[in-house]
Amino acid sequence: MRWLSVCFIIFLSFQSSFSQNVQGKWVGKITQQPGGYSQLYDLELDLSQRKNIWGESYAFQGDSVQIRIGLSGYIEKDSIRLNESLGWIRQDKVPFSWVACVKQFVLAYRQEGKLEYLEGKWTGVGIDDSESPCLPGRVILSRNIEGLNKFLEEHKDSVVVTEPIVVASSVPAVLDFSPEFLNTEPKKITEIVVTNPDLQIQIVDYMKVDNDTISVYLNRNLLAKNIRIDKRPALLNFKLDTRIEFHEILLYAENLGQIPPNTSEMILVDGEKRHRVMIVSDKEKTAAVYLRYKPKKKS
Template sequence: MRWLSVCIIMFFGFQTSFSQNIQGRWIGKVTQTPGGYSELYDLELELTQRKTIWGESYAFEGDSVRIRFGLSGYIAKDSIHLSESLGWIREDKVPFSWVACVKQFVLAYRKEGSFEYLEGRWNGVGTDDLSKPCFPGKVILSRTIEGLNNFLEDHKDSLVVTEPMLIANINPPIPNFSPIFLNTEPKKITEIVVTQPDLQIQIVDYMKVDNDTVSVYLNRNLLAKNIRIAKRPALLNFKLDTRLELHEILLYAENLGQVPPNTSELILIDGENRHRVMIVSDKEKTAAVYLRYKPKKKNK
């Protein structure tokens, strides 16, 4: 999924208390680790609490992603356990190549001044195959928008801004395309001319799934760590530094799978253009794809 401009990467200690009922509406964010469809979703929970908990979860991003499940749960000591149910799908609207996750949450209640929060983690499985785990993530929920905004502002040092930040130095960086990378030799597979700075990579297994795992680097900077190559594509969104013409994408083999070498198909989405590249990496050579940025000239 497309994400908002900030992604929560750190949560804080809980002051646990269940003296107050958690029934009602909660609004917040749910993250997903690199390799998932996106990094941050909007999330709403509507909870009813008696001896057990039941209600509805609603994850969304604009009009392109709308996922609504019925859920149930319980409280055990200091943890709130909530589980969405595949049998209670109320809405499942995602882009064609995506699959919704049936999520399980483990949350804790915290009160900070007048603000109430539920924080914790989630994991889940795809609706198309319950044996396929989703990339997990974290959750922050508040009773109010004011409380949520207060959390994001107070903890801005623990947020990653995914929108490009202003660069004070007008001089472009000098890329390091040295012939050795993590004790391997970068091997050029192809060079692709791109016209957009905002790009997406999809990585998918084009042969038998055998637990290949790769890490992806842009200009020798880590984009995503330990992506398991599967039939369901892993999606990475990134932005080019427009001061540079040539950029390097490396797919480093973290392992060779059950049948060496490490193989995958990389799909680069540049606006309306799609480029497919077959990738082969091993412990001696790392596949390198070069992107040459040439923006379209504006009509006068």
């Protein structure tokens, strides 16, 4: 009889892991690692559930990004696994040169009082190229806006994991452009005069994709880590400290790809201007691009 009781308890525990009700609408946020098009989007899931799960995801960022895709999935032990389908794309509105991702979610359900959450991670591939992985990220969803706002307030410093360049002091920092960086020698490629403090870097592979990976540093501070260079540009938005005239961008080779050295093309977007620079880095030399900030004179 005791053996039967133990088996019954185990059965109930096993069964309960598959009985979580996630049906309904969920609202939340989806992040993307640095190097993606944007680090934070809004996300909504509308789920139906019987034995399996099906429904629709809606990722958006204002009016410029609106991606609506059908999905299906199931509960496996404590994990909720949802897969968007390339054949169920219902809306694909993104800026020119962007590519939407078909995503896979691995989520966990948890409850805090009356508040319910789905939290986990996502991976994906580009809609136009199933062999091209998207930079992954995290997902947080709540049954209602109240729960989402509570989570965001409590985790406001960690929802998006970045390493921002913080300017808090009125005294400009003393920059150290020493001749050695991570056991390599910074090699000057070019110097560019920029007139805007808000800039964007676009990094794409040069000629053939061969799994090159780089990290980008601004004034020896990490801007983005382990960017896989691809045909689709990785975008990095950043702001210069306007108290400083001379800035340094380093493109450090994390590996050499299948065909050494590590090669890429960097496009610096300065307002309406675009500067194209060929980048070559290896384990001995790190490509260095210098920016000289000269704001436009007010007329």
